[in-house]
Amino acid sequence: MKINGQHYRTIWLAQDGWRVVVIDQTRLPFRFETVALGSAEQAADAIRNMVVRGAPLIGATAAYGVALAMRADASDAALEAALVLMGGTRPTAVNLHWALARMRRVLLPVAAADRAALAYAEAAAICDEDAALCSAIGEHGLPLIRDVAARKLSGEAVNILTHCNAGWLATVDWGTALAPIYRAHDAGLAVHVWVDETRPRNQGGALTAYELGAHGVPHTVVVDNAGGHLMQRGQVDMVIVGTDRTTANGDVANKIGTYLKALGARDNDVPFYVALPSPTIDWTMDDGLRQIPIEERAAREVTHVQGLAEDGEVRAVRVMAPGSAAANPAFDVTPARLVSGLITERGVCAASSEGLAGLFPDLARGQPA
């Protein structure tokens, strides 16, 4: 996608050919800064501290983290240590474990001398594939928006609500939930996006608003609690969100607050779609509420908010009463029964075992009964 007319992906190799460059998402939307990661430890820190975030981009960064580790030491022990290091960074997005399992499968049978080059090639392939999967999600999601647009008066915008950031910043390119929106906008359909601010880290207000603005897509940021009210008033035609882990039966974990949006959508007959590439499907799980690990992050993310101070510096300020405890579950699970459809790279399906297995019979083999 483009920033100031220049095409960017969210992760690429530095000119030296080995360091891994990412956009520092903790500085957006106020500063566009890049960071060159030179070790597996730095890649792990970037994931943990959310310099990079979003399920597909976490997976891509972890793959490059393994490549960085192999450049330093390509022994079996170093490979296993790198997989453990990267695997322990964030628990909910399954793309991380998918990418690491793939790196292990490719690298372990190979002689140590060949591992670094192969690891870089595999990480690059994961990135290219993610961009292609997300582009295909956009193509398959576009008809859903077109259908709503066809029922509108000429020129009237399709109003789409989204939560968190599931745009190109969360992936290598295109995004998941935002990919159909970009396609619709580029195809000349009138779309308007309600952007949930997404406390505590404000991925909506900071990142989704930033990238929609950079692409020229009309949007309005709302506080997280506004969605239900907007739906009651008929101001939301559809909801599209991303997911960090979708179980084989179609339950979806996504940023905290997603479940409440799904409840509001059901009560108001608003279609609620979830967009995902197949590496986000966890075929080993069939009960999201009981099985998906939910990340608990630092209380400071709740008690403090980061923003642009009047002196032009990016600073954090405390917004809660000192001394109060704060809890910070980072994700919640929306049961499949509240999901109108899953938008994938192979098409749209029901959020059910049958729906997912119908689109991915090759991957669904071996899924739990």
Ligand code: MRU
């Ligand atoms: O904590 P984050 O910012 O990594 O959470 C990201 C999300 O919840 C996204 O909606 C999800 O990863 C889907 S991204 C395409």
